Amino acid sequence: MKIAIAGTGYVGLSLATLLSQKNEVVALDIVKEKVDKINNRISPIKDEYIEKFFKEKKLNLKCTLDYKEAFEGAKFVIIATPTNYDDETNYFDTSMVEDIIEKVISVGDPNTVMVVKSTIPVGFIDSVKEKYGIDNIFFSPEFLREGQALYDNLYPSRIIIGEKSKRAEEFALLLSECALKDNVAIKYMNSNEAEAVKLFANTYLALRVSYFNELDTYAEMKGLNTKDIIDGVCLDPRIGTHYNNPSFGYGGYCLPKDTKQLLANYKNVPQNMIEAIVNSNNTRKRHITDEILKRGPKTVGIYRLTMKSGSDNFRASAIFDIIRNLKYAGIDIIIYEPTLKEDKFEDYKIEHDLNSFKNNSDVILANRLNEELTDKIEKVYTRDIFFRD
Secondary structure (H helix, E strand, O other): OEEEEEOOOHHHHHHHHHHOOOOEEEEEOOOHHHHHHHHOOOOOOOOHHHHHHHHHOOOOEEEEOOHHHHHOOOOEEEEOOOOEEEOOOOEEEOHHHHHHHHHHHHHOOOOOEEEEOOOOOOOHHHHHHHHHOOOOEEEOOOOOOOOOHHHHHHOOOOEEEOOOOHHHHHHHHHHHHHOOOOOOOEEEOOHHHHHHHHHHHHHHHHHHHHHHHHHHHHHHHHOOOHHHHHHHHHOOOOOOOOOOOOOOOOOOOOHHHHHHHHHHHOOOOOOOHHHHHHHHHHHHHHHHHHHHHOOOOOEEEEEOOOOOOOOOOOOOOOHHHHHHHHHHOOOEEEEEOOOOOOOEEOOEEEOOOHHHHHHHOOEEEOOOOOHHHHHHHHHEEOOOOOOOO
16 A cells, blocks of 8 residues: 655654555655655654664655655555644644645545644644545544654554544554554544544643642742652552653643644633643743842853753754743853754854863753763753653
């Protein structure tokens, strides 16, 4: 079976790698450098399992810049292009998804089924069916972690399909047959419910991050031991020991925009908690800024723009709001980020030499601690309690 995948970020590339074990997969991207890397089995993103599969597995995978080459003859077109949240309209910008839908329609094969993996607002699938006069499209949310996207496809927590049909069952079977986990839970539902599952799942994760961050803020300001409190709380099996390491705030591809989108979907629906989750993240970043300013630094060093261990992505990283807060307060900023080759990022200096970075920083801001900072630990400000995540 030929499967086309539009977009080769974490979602698209992990699915392309997964499905090309047993199917012909043609991936589409608009960046030639990424296309060339994938065709030469060099992963353009940091993901341990994708890199491993590229080296060790025989994959029937090709990447192209030509959408017609990708889409013609494909049974499924998986749409995995970004949807960024637009603060002016209070909704996702779905233009890149709709661009792919229009391209698939232009190829003219009514047997091609589009599966949207991009995160979308509740009601999107129904709206594009009406707008374009089509029925060959449904939504299937993804639940992946940056840096572990292929692993999460190989061992999925569940497969959610936003349609109840034979083609939906066929698509679910494609995913489950290529996974390594046995007896994967598969749930079929209507598109609106599937769209809501994605937003509510990510907002709950944001809630959990915010909860432990606010616990940590309380402990820090009251002079208490955060780790002891979290250990005691999380021994309750109903709470558990996962996803509980304090941070500078939630960021990344999904949580900031998905929480805001869910809040926008709550228009005319009573709520308090959803808005509080969005506001809590801003409060946490202001608190972190205040704690740094209390130290009276002239220069603050930012150790890594990436907020997670094992990730090379820093889009929408929570650290950026803290950097802007510090700059507004008149603090000089230098950044150590080994994935960047430039000497500047936006208006900030990039220091490529780690020792110079540490020596020139009055305070070193590290969302996640690393052993290469231990010789200057007295300068380091972090809320990393468990040295993971």
